Amino acid sequence: MKRRTFLFQTAGLAAAPTLSLTSLSGCGRPGAQADLPDTVWRTLAAVHAHLFPSEAKAPGAAELDTLGYLKAALDVPGFDPAERAAILRGAEAVEAQAKPRAFTELDEAEREAVLRAVEATESGRAWLEGMLNYLIEALLADPVYGGNPSGVGWRWLDHNPGFPRPPAGKRWFLLKSL
Amino acid sequence: MNATEEFDVCVIGSGAGGGPVAWRLAQAGYRVVVLEKGPWFNEKDFYKDELACCRRRAYFPDAKTEPKMLETREDTEDGDGSWQTRPAHEAGWDLWNGNMVGGATNLMSGHFHRLKPVDFRLRSTFGPIEGANVADWPIAYDDLEPYYALVEREVGISGRVVAHPNQEPRSTPDFPYPPTREHPIAGWIDAAGKSLGYHPIPTPRAILSKPDQGRGGCSYSGYCGSYGCATGAKGSSRAALLNRAVATGRCEVRPHAMSYRLESDSTGKVVAAHYFDREGQKRQVRARLFAVACQAIETSRLLLMSTGPRHPQGLGNNHGQVGRNLIFAGGGSGSGRLSFKKFGEPLREFGTFVNRALQDWYVINDRAFGPRQKGGTIDLVEVHPAPIARAAPLLKEDGRLVWGKPLKRNLENYFRFGRGVKIEAFCDWLPHDDCRVSLDPTLKDKWGLPVARLRVDFHPKNLGVGWYLANKGAEVLKQLGAEEVISYAVGNPPTNLQAGGCRFGRDPKTSVLDPDCRAHDCENLFVTDGSFMPTGGSVPHTWTIYANAFRVADKIMAQLGNTPGNTLGKSQGDPHA
Numbered sequence: 001m002k003r004r005t006f007l008f009q010t011a012g013l014a015a016a017p018t019l020s021l022t023s024l025s026g027c028g029r030p031g032a033q034a035d036l037p038d039t040v041w042r043t044l045a046a047v048h049a050h051l052f053p054s055e056a057k058a059p060g061a062a063e064l065d066t067l068g069y070l071k072a073a074l075d076v077p078g079f080d081p082a083e084r085a086a087i088l089r090g091a092e093a094v095e096a097q098a099k100p101r102a103f104t105e106l107d108e109a110e111r112e113a114v115l116r117a118v119e120a121t122e123s124g125r126a127w128l129e130g131m132l133n134y135l136i137e138a139l140l141a142d143p144v145y146g147g148n149p150s151g152v153g154w155r156w157l158d159h160n161p162g163f164p165r166p167p168a169g170k171r172w173f174l175l176k177s178l
Numbered sequence: 179m180n181a182t183e184e185f186d187v188c189v190i191g192s193g194a195g196g197g198p199v200a201w202r203l204a205q206a207g208y209r210v211v212v213l214e215k216g217p218w219f220n221e222k223d224f225y226k227d228e229l230a231c232c233r234r235r236a237y238f239p240d241a242k243t244e245p246k247m248l249e250t251r252e253d254t255e256d257g258d259g260s261w262q263t264r265p266a267h268e269a270g271w272d273l274w275n276g277n278m279v280g281g282a283t284n285l286m287s288g289h290f291h292r293l294k295p296v297d298f299r300l301r302s303t304f305g306p307i308e309g310a311n312v313a314d315w316p317i318a319y320d321d322l323e324p325y326y327a328l329v330e331r332e333v334g335i336s337g338r339v340v341a342h343p344n345q346e347p348r349s350t351p352d353f354p355y356p357p358t359r360e361h362p363i364a365g366w367i368d369a370a371g372k373s374l375g376y377h378p379i380p381t382p383r384a385i386l387s388k389p390d391q392g393r394g395g396c397s398y399s400g401y402c403g404s405y406g407c408a409t410g411a412k413g414s415s416r417a418a419l420l421n422r423a424v425a426t427g428r429c430e431v432r433p434h435a436m437s438y439r440l441e442s443d444s445t446g447k448v449v450a451a452h453y454f455d456r457e458g459q460k461r462q463v464r465a466r467l468f469a470v471a472c473q474a475i476e477t478s479r480l481l482l483m484s485t486g487p488r489h490p491q492g493l494g495n496n497h498g499q500v501g502r503n504l505i506f507a508g509g510g511s512g513s514g515r516l517s518f519k520k521f522g523e524p525l526r527e528f529g530t531f532v533n534r535a536l537q538d539w540y541v542i543n544d545r546a547f548g549p550r551q552k553g554g555t556i557d558l559v560e561v562h563p564a565p566i567a568r569a570a571p572l573l574k575e576d577g578r579l580v581w582g583k584p585l586k587r588n589l590e591n592y593f594r595f596g597r598g599v600k601i602e603a604f605c606d607w608l609p610h611d612d613c614r615v616s617l618d619p620t621l622k623d624k625w626g627l628p629v630a631r632l633r634v635d636f637h638p639k640n641l642g643v644g645w646y647l648a649n650k651g652a653e654v655l656k657q658l659g660a661e662e663v664i665s666y667a668v669g670n671p672p673t674n675l676q677a678g679g680c681r682f683g684r685d686p687k688t689s690v691l692d693p694d695c696r697a698h699d700c701e702n703l704f705v706t707d708g709s710f711m712p713t714g715g716s717v718p719h720t721w722t723i724y725a726n727a728f729r730v731a732d733k734i735m736a737q738l739g740n741t742p743g744n745t746l747g748k749s750q751g752d753p754h755a
Contacts, residue, residue, distance in 0.1 A: 050581070050582065051581040051582060051585075052581070052582070052585070052586070053582060053583060053586075055583070055586070058586055058590070112582070115581075119578070119579055125579065128579055128581075129573065129579060132573045132579060132581060132585075133570070133573070136566055136569045136570065136573070137229070137233070137566055139569070139589075140228070140565040140566045140569060141227075141228060141229050141566065142225075142226075142227055142228075142229075145229060154565075156590075157565070157589060157590065157593035157594065158593060158594050159563075159565050159593060160400060160528050160529075160563065161226060161565075162226035162399040162400045162401045162529075162563070163226060163397070163399050163408075164225050164226065164399075164408050165225060165226055165227070166225035166226075166227040166230065167225075170222075170223060170225060170227075170230075171227075171229075171230070172227065172229045172230035172234040172236040173234070173236075175219070175223055175230055175236040175237070176234075176236050178217045178218075178219065178223065
């Protein structure tokens with residue numbers, strides 16, 4: 001018989017979703033996002049806009065402030081330097097694939113071709129999966145974490161976020177230090 | 179260390195196995211100390227925050243610095259794989275279930291079922307099963323029944339008794355708290371189930387349906403399992419028991435206290451619990467009696483680490499039984515989707531519970547399936563609304579990543595379609611030689627302690643019964659008009675439902691604990707979590723763990739005698755201090 005490789009949990013939730021990069025709970029220093037070069041942020045902005053485009057009736061990366069969410073995530077005390085480095089390497093891989101032009105200069109079809117080529121490598125796929133995970137977090141996590149401004153993502157998907165919602169002083173990394 | 183500090187009872191671990199002992203002993207006038215490795219959260223630390231509960235695991239240890247080693251068989255088509263060993267987190271397993279005062283009960287969904295009389299006599303009722311170490315319990319259902327009833331009152335279980343063919347005997351006519359409010363889906367399940375000749379029953383919940391005991395009632399926020407409760411309605415060991423124990427002035431809870439060794443003397447008795455405090459300093463506490471309740475895997479680990487002059491292989495382990503016969507819950511799973519288009523506005527109700535179960539096949543008497551045999555329970559529950567967990571599977575399709583407008587359309591279709599109902603089928607996890615805990619010879623945690631090494635395989639019979647039950651659940655969902663109904667059995671364990679490893683019994687050669695859950699070879703050591711269970715029943719274990727811990731608390735009091743010592747001479751401070 002085929003051995004099942006998945007778990008089931010009575011709560012209906014999977015165990016920790018594994019980010020394809022590295023864990024967010026390692027050791028590091030605060031303020032790591034500040035030293036990612038602007039060029040990298042420009043690449044990441046263009047990648048996000050392609051992965052989650054803005055539409056008239058549906059918010060995209062810009063409206064969800066996915067970049068703001070990612071910056072806030074990088075600024076979490078203890079953010080894993082290895083993950084920061086992986087984010088940087090992934091952005092560099094996108095630009096390398098886009099050469100001789102810059103990714104930001106490409107049209108939609110060209111961006112799609114570049115990102116699918118990146119996906120074809122193991123590290124590139126892991127990086128893209130990580131970016132997509134950040135994107136859906138920015139879409140659906142509480143606005144206290146920097147994305148989903150005023151719950152725009154929840155409204156789009158008719159999602160009820162429940163209550164009470166987390167105040168800034170009780171964000172997950174602050175709970176961990178209690 | 180304060181060399182003079184001494185308690186009547188030291189409880190190690192504060193979840194479902196620790197809370198009842200601490201509360202009952204403190205209530206009776208004994209001096210109790212509870213050592214808990216995690217922090218002391220309270221209602222003001224629990225929010226509807228999916229990053230905190232689930233994705234960043236704020237209420238759990240870091241699996242990298244507190245790992246476990248895992249041995250499983252390789253995933254091969256013929257099921258004849260060789261053993262593969264690696265840290266559990268590298269295999270995607272997290273076996274920590276709540277690292278805080280109150281333990282995993284803070285995060286449970288609290289679908290509570292009692293065991294039934296047949297569960298206490300599986301071997302004598304159905305005979306041995308090849309490749310499994312099935313054993314009768316050394317106590318009967320009647321011994322535990324008064325304590326199931328006690329848990330209904332003390333922890334707070336809401337529900338409604340409905341007669342059905344496998345209803346277990348009760349000493350009270352109904353639950354002390356009325357059922358939590360029900361979603362219209364519950365009524366639709368009742369109608370669908372009855373039309374098939376089945377008996378859907380309201381699932382009891384460890385949730386207060388009205389404020390009581392200083393705790394709030396359920397606020398119906400729509401998120402329950404995996405999330406801490408912000409009103410205190412959920413019957414966690416912390417909210418329901420430890421807060422009351424502390425209020426007596428006779429129970430001290432020490433958070434951030436990682437026990438690493440129970441010291442025993444030349445007579446074999448335990449004299450002290452050694453632990454690391456928050457700063458990593460070694461400390462110890464002395465007591466007349468010790469109760470271990472760290473959840474099954476960690477309980478076995480602590481006993482194995484606790485060698486002494488009369489316990490060279492670890493406490494309770496003079497016959498090499500500690501860690502053996504670890505069990506989980508076997509079973510199956512599945513789901514179906516109800517569309518807003520078909521079911522209309524009533525389906526949009528949010529926050530109330532589906533709360534339905536079927537126990538028609540708790541014993542399966544179906545010739546087409548084989549001889550009369552043990553079956554299990556089917557819980558039908560709402561698909562958890564946690565949005566990121568629901569969205570994440572949409573990122574992949576046929577092995578490719580999905581992004582752009584296709585991803586956005588998938589999200590719209592999924593979130594706006596309707597509501598999901600999940601099938602959770604529970605059968606016995608048959609105990610066997612290849613499911614056990616030992617100490618890993620090389621891997622250490624952040625304190626330099628040897629980590630638990632788990633060998634986990636499942637008995638093939640789990641799958642057969644799991645399929646049978648899951649398919650019955652699917653039949654009800656289809657009858658109800660659900661779409662995309664799927665059902666399947668699950669071989670790997672639900673890592674949040676652990677028990678066994680220190681089974682109780684009458685023979686010291688084949689069990690760790692006596693029928694009172696006292697170690698056969700150590701008179702002042704009790705194990706009060708789910709470790710005692712030789713078999714787990716075909717339900718989640720938690721109610722039984724609570725009930726047995728209340729039962730053992732009475733045994734502990736009988737052993738200590740009715741001469742409680744003086745109360746602690748100091749007041750209790752801020753739990754976060």
